[in-house]
Amino acid sequence: MNDTVIQVADLSKRYRLGVIGTGTLSHDLNRWWAKVRGRPDPTLKVGQAAGGSSPSPVGGDRVPTSDYMWALKDVSFDVRRGQILGIIGRNGAGKSTLLKILSRVTAPSSGEVRVRGRIASLLEVGTGFHPELTGRENILLNGAILGMRKAEIARKFDEIVAFSDVETYIDTPVKRYSSGMYVRLAFAVAAHLEPEILLVDEVLAVGDMAFQRRCLGKMGAVAKEGRTVLFVSHNMAAVESLCSRGLLLEGGRPLAMGRTTDVLDAYFALVGTGGVQDLALREDRQGNGKLRFTSLGFRAGHNAGTGDVVQCGADLELVVGYRAAPNLKNVSMSIGVNALSGQVLFVLGNEMTGTAWETAPQAGCMSCQVRRLPLAPGQYPINLYCEVNGVLADWVQGAGSLTVEAGDFFGTGKLPPASHGGLLVDQQWGLHGA
Ligand SMILES: Nc1ncnc2c1ncn2[C@@H]1O[C@H](COP(=O)(O)OP(=O)(O)OP(=O)(O)O)[C@@H](O)[C@H]1O
Ligand SMILES: [Mg+2]
Known part of the structure; x- marks a missing residue:
């Protein structure tokens, strides 16, 4: 067959x-x-x-x-x-x-x-939902659209509500749902109505x-x-x-x-897994262009991995090449490190850490050193963002991607499992009697 x-x-x-x-x-x-x-x-x-x-x-x-x-x-x-x-x-x-x-x-x-x-789809948030209808009505409507009989939908109804965790709001119009509730219900509907x-x-x-x-x-x-x-x-x-x-x-x-x-x-x-990313030709960027990133590179210090890959806990230097108009004032640079889900893990910034650049050469590179890289093994997309005199000059999302492999961050040889998130935090424990 x-x-x-x-x-x-x-x-x-x-x-x-x-x-x-x-x-x-x-x-x-x-x-x-x-x-x-x-x-x-x-x-x-x-x-x-x-x-x-x-x-x-x-x-x-x-x-x-x-x-x-x-x-x-x-x-x-x-x-x-x-x-x-x-x-x-x-x-x-x-x-x-x-x-x-x-x-x-x-x-x-x-x-x-x-x-x-029969196809059920969950495209961008809220597909197939009518904002004025309640959660309950939307479940019934979607079942009907999928060609299910009333009894069939009724059989699935409780499962859907339980999965989506929106029981309390099931008779509230979905336009009042938070985006999290909305997508939970939408996913539950799409997955449970037996497409x-x-x-x-x-x-x-x-x-x-x-x-x-x-x-x-x-x-x-x-x-x-x-x-x-x-x-x-x-x-x-x-x-x-x-x-x-x-x-x-x-x-x-x-x-x-x-x-x-x-x-x-x-x-x-x-x-790209580290190395140098050429950014000069990227067109998907925003800002007035008074400063433009031309490259992003990583240099790992001691304890580093081989090639382009960095180990957890290694000392890392991020180097951003740029070209700029003459006589720039107040250059403020941020480097965002994200999870693959797109969630921002942390942002490095020169001003925040007390390094002000009142002006900048017309071509050069900005570098940022991170001691003991606090990232679990994985892949981390990097965003670059620069303001000149308080106005956005250049912003490139996904300018590069850092690959981190297992390393001995805690000195115990142990690392948290992937489900515990991407960040490693220096920590000391105590146990004290009453
Ligand atoms: N309705 C539209 N009208 C014009 N161009 C569109 C439209 N929808 C998407 N595009 C363009 O088509 C291309 C593909 O877009 P698409 O949304 O399929 O990408 P994607 O892979 O889903 O991206 P992402 O990972 O950001 O969700 C993009 O260049 C986008 O700008
Ligand atoms: Mg998309």
Whole structure:
């Protein structure tokens, strides 16, 4: 029996520049509404561009040569029943676009998608929920949309409420929910209403640790029941533990597909594991440009690991190259160190620690030394942020990524498990009688 449940062939999606929204569902629905009312279709087919300027249908450069850009280009893959496919890639790689096409929120520009089975999707927060309706009404509505009978939904109702932990608020309109409650209920609905295919986009970024673990457990259970899960995440540890297969997107194209470990290796090679990142050509930056980062490098002192990898507890120097306009005043630099989930772990800053730079040479580098790096093994994306005279000059997110491997931080040879968070804290213990 052929148990392929999703078949994607030569899928491409082109967006018109200037209509980039927040990427939320409500925006997509607005666009759909515009279409229904006879407004211009934002999902025009290749070669059917309105307004004359012709897109570049070949080559697929993401550098827009006209008013269009490819969010996805020539993506083909199959997913079999019961598989959990992890979809990874940098910001803007096309992951959410792919899930939106699979769940028919948006249409492809070209290519083909075949899906066998009932899909439930949890795209960006709140998909499929009506803000004015209560939690209870939304559960019933979603069940009905999925084609379930009333009795079936009633059977699942208590499980959903228990999983989402929103019992007290179940008769409150969901617009009054916190984002955490909202996503808990949305995930519970999507996962429990017995879809044959479950699409999940980044839900883990919102919930707390306990909820994240419950979601991962539930997705695993869904797949064990022979259903299929597509899981988009920046949390590589979660992808590694949950997914049997991976798909790496880069600039809308599939860069690697196959065993999760191989695809994760490809991802880490792509985002760079330390070494020097060239930042001069990055376009996804903000600020007035009076100062611009050109590179980010790491130098490890004693106890360091080999090559680009740093050990926990090593002395580390972060070096940021830059170019600047003449006569800058009051340069304030921050380096943010994040978890793969996107959560900020800590921010290093020159001013905060009492080093003021009243001016800066036109080209040079700023360095920051961190003694005894307090990070558990893992991968840590770095953001760079600089203000000149109180105004944002340059801001590059994901400027590089620090790979930390096991080291003897506490002098005991022991380290906390990954579930205890990424930070290592110097500590002394005492035990005192009354
Ligand atoms: N509605 C839209 N209109 C125009 N461009 C869009 C729209 N939605 C997404 N894009 C663009 O398409 C590209 C792919 O976006 P997508 O949201 O799929 O990326 P992603 O991989 O999900 O990124 P992230 O990790 O940040 O969630 C981006 O360059 C984005 O700016
Ligand atoms: Mg996304």
